[in-house]
Every structure is written in structure tokens, then in C-alpha cells.
Amino acid sequence: MELNELSIKLSQYETEGASFESFFINNVGQEVLQVIVDGNDELPIFVTRTEEQVLCICYLFTEQEISADKHAELNDTLLRLNVPMPLSAFAKIDNKYAIFGALSTNSTLEQLGHEIVTLSANSIDALDAISDYLTE
């Protein structure tokens, strides 16, 4: 599914009790869809499409937000949380920590919706779980 098509379909779609708002961004020659689940615009999901896969990324926090001396411990925790966390994995992009999920480009709206809802819930749970490592 193309991203603009996904954007239109998501706006009329509700799944697992969640609603979606999405914004199409295309200012650097790379199409990105910003999806907000249940009005949680603090943790938007960014969806990009490559030839092989659809990537859903949610940025969690920057490196600078980690409490001093807690980097290693946090990284260790994230690696341990990686497997139990359904469908998503932790990642680092530039200086930002993120969680992401990857899907086949042949995924259906239902599959994409499920991924986005799960990623959104995971991102909130993950922040909650590791907030002790973060500064205000």
C-alpha cells in the first residue's frame, strides 16, 4: 500500500478501540506518514516505505535525556526488553532512541493498523518502564 493511500484509509479506520490521525510529510524527497493514535501527539508514529518494507518508527527520547551514568544500564535494560516486547524493537537513530516495527510492503490495512496500535502502546509502556533512567 502506498503511504498516501494508507493515510486516507487510516483516517476512516478504527481498530482495537483506537482512532488515527495522519499527516503526510514529503519535504526531503522521502515520503513519511505521521500517525497519531488516540490523540497521543507526544509520541507520533512515523511510517516510511522502502522497496522491501514498511517501517514504523516512534521516537522515545534523546541521548541527552538519559540520567548521568545510567547509559550502560539503560542500554542493557532495553536489550533485555527487546524480545518480550510484542512486534516492536528498540533502536537508535542519530542521537534519538526509538522503537520500531517493520512490515512487508504487501501488508493489509488491518496488519498496518495492528502494528501502529501495538507500537503506540509499546512506546507508552516502554517510556513508563524506563522513566527512572530519564531526567525531567
Added chain:
Amino acid sequence: MSILKKLFTAVKGGVNEVGEGIVDANAIRIFEQEIRDAQDALSEAKRSLTEVMAKEIQTSRAIKALEDDIAKHETYATQALDKDEESLALEIAGKIAELEQEKSEQQQILNTFSANVAKLKEQIKQAEKTIVENQRQLSMVKTTESVQKATMAVNDTMTSGDSAMASAKQSLERIKQRQMDRQDQLDAAQQLADESNDKSLHDKMREAGIGEDASKGADVLARIRAKQNK
């Protein structure tokens, strides 16, 4: 060096700055061209393989025909010997020797074809493996590139939006607050619904003259009279 290792080195070395490509676009184009060349070579090899395999089958068939011919002439020779036609038998034997010579030549050709087929199959397998491997690596490079570009797009959006300034902790607090608000709203709505259910039940009970609210004007008057009479 594998692409993943290159990416790793690049990330370690801090090359992964926004806007700076890990693998330059030209390298990607060259890589794509290499994959296309390998695919062309592969289809060429496959075409050769079918040709050689066809020749292999033809030669096998020719050998089979020669074997049949040899067997047939052996029967003729036996028959000639049975009839004491010594010189004819010798002539037939000569023919058999000729056929066998031809068969051994064909056998050599067949061996060459079979060896060629095995070699081509191995080459095709190798080429297919290389192509799949290169495509996988190319996909890594392209994904990295897309994510980089997407990050740039996202950064542009975030710095212009209000979510830019909030720390993760503040964001989490806001989300939790929103979730709590929503839960409170749901609870309130539920409470309201419950109350109105209660109310309609009371209404029905009153109509039926059941329950505490069932007192009617007549009863009240009777009570007041009773007080007066005291």
C-alpha cells in the same frame, strides 16, 4: 567487507550525521548495476544450460540407438555362426566393432556434456546466491538511506511542531493524564448511565405503586387527619 560491517563502522565513526550519506548514491548505482549484470549473466547461463542439456539428451539417445544396433548385430553374428557362415559372422563382427567404436566416441561426448551441465548448474547456483546476497545488502543500504531521509523529514516537522520541546518524561506525563481523563470521562458516563437506569426503575416502581415513593396524596391527607384527631 560486508555492508553491515561498513554501516557499523560508519555509525561508530559518527558518519551517521543527518544529511551525510553512509554509502554515496554513486556506489548504490554501481551496486545495482552489478546486480543487473549478474542477473543477465544468470539468464545467459540458464539458456546455455538448457542447450547443453538438450544435447546431452540427444547424445544419450544416440548411444541407446547404437547399443540396440550392437545387440541386434550380435544376434545376427550368433545366427551366422549357427549356420556355419564363418566369413559372414566375421563381417558382422567387424560391423559390431565399428558400432562399438562409434558408441565409445559418443560416450566421450556425453561425458563432456554431463560435466558441462554439472558445471553450469553449480555456476547458476553460485550466481543466484550472489544475487540474493547482493540484493539483501543493497536493501540494507537503501533502508539506511530511507531512514536517514525520513529522520531529516521528521526532524523538520518536530522542530516546527510543539512536541519538539517536550522531554520524554513530560510527554509520558501528558499521555498518562490524557488516559486518566479519558478513563474518568468513561467512569462518569457510566455513573450517569447507571443513575438514569436507577431513575427509570424508580419511575416504573412508582407507577406500579411499589417502593418508598409510592405514597399518594390520599395517604398524606389521611396522615394529616390522623395528627389533627390526636
